[in-house]
Amino acid sequence: MSSLNDQAIALIQEGKYEEALQLLNQQIEENPNDAAAYINFGNILAQFNEIEKAERFYQKAITLDEKAGAAYYSLANLYYNQERFQEAAVLYEKAVHNGIQDSDAYFMLGMSFVNQDQTKLALPYLQRASELTxxxxxxxxxxxxxxxxxxxxxxxxxxxxxxxxxxxxxxxxxxxxxxxxxxxxxxxxxxxxxxxxxxxxxxxxxxxxxxxxxxxxxxxx
CATH class of the missing domain: 1.25.40.10 (Tetratricopeptide repeat domain)
Known part of the structure; x- marks a missing residue:
């Protein structure tokens, strides 16, 4: 039997958000220290533009697991979309240091610097992104x-x-x-x-x- 988190992710991919939220609620009640459940919950909230609520869920995940790369990455995306590029860059860096090593992570980190007109700082991250795709x-x-x-x-x-x-x-x-x-x-x-x-x-x-x-x-x- 797959975990409630896995089931919730499958439902999210099918667009069944309410059912996914119910499962995540259950997971959080049964396992209040499960950072992944908070991240997945936050991702659904972010999708529906519930920015402040999503932010709280991501921050809760980080307090539970300071190495939760996905939480830093999701929170960085939230800030990037609000044009809070300096804060986003800090969080993308933390995401990369905590295991999010794909092209998208390096690209978004680079773009956070591009949007602050810091081309030289952006370059190594954009280069790494290009190497990974x-x-x-x-x-x-x-x-x-x-x-x-x-x-x-x-x-x-x-x-x-x-x-x-x-x-x-x-x-x-x-x-x-x-x-x-x-x-x-x-x-x-x-x-x-x-x-x-x-x-x-x-x-x-x-x-x-x-x-x-x-x-x-x-x-x-």
Whole structure:
């Protein structure tokens, strides 16, 4: 017989939240020191935007088990979504130190620094996220952007190309790849190609439209 926690998780995955909450309530009553039950309860509350209640459940889980990586991670997500990036970064770091070692955790930690305009602090985490995934276009896009900001042109282009290969309709990745071609290797034709592909995907992409015009004028001179 699977545990009440396992049963609750299965119900959550089926969208049966009320039944899941009943099981988690039962688990907490029978095992008041079970951090996982509080985390799962908090995850349901967060899904329904019960932010303050969810926060209390995550904090309770952390008081019960200070090594509960999932509690730090879930609470970090809560703060990140509220644009409390500094607090989120601290909690993502604790999540990573306590066993949450997947690409998403490193990516969100990096993005917490990106959103504080701390590109150099973000870089190692975005790099680690890119090493742990082969299929997440957004990871390679954000890592490419960060590399471009610190003038690492060749690596920026490589990662932005990976983002575009994974998601051919990522207009912002296409646009920024065009900018990188223009700025780092002065390849106007490659830049125009990227801008035109971005415009195909998103006809009102103002920056790509502007970039294409500037590059065409440069070629005509």
């Amino acid at each position: 082969e299929e997440d276009a957004e990871v390679f896009f954000q890592y490419g952007l960060a590399l471009a900001k610190i003038e690492q042109g060749e690596e920026a282009i490589r990662n932005l190309k990976l983002a575009v290969e994974l998601d051919a309709e990522h207009a912002d990745a296409l646009y920024n790849l065009g900018v990188a071609y223009a700025g780092f290797v002065e390849d106007a034709k490659a830049a125009i190609d990227c801008f035109e592909r971005a415009i195909e995907v998103q006809p009102d992409h103002y920056l790509a439209l502007n970039g294409r015009q500037i590059m065409k004028q440069a070629l005509e001179q």
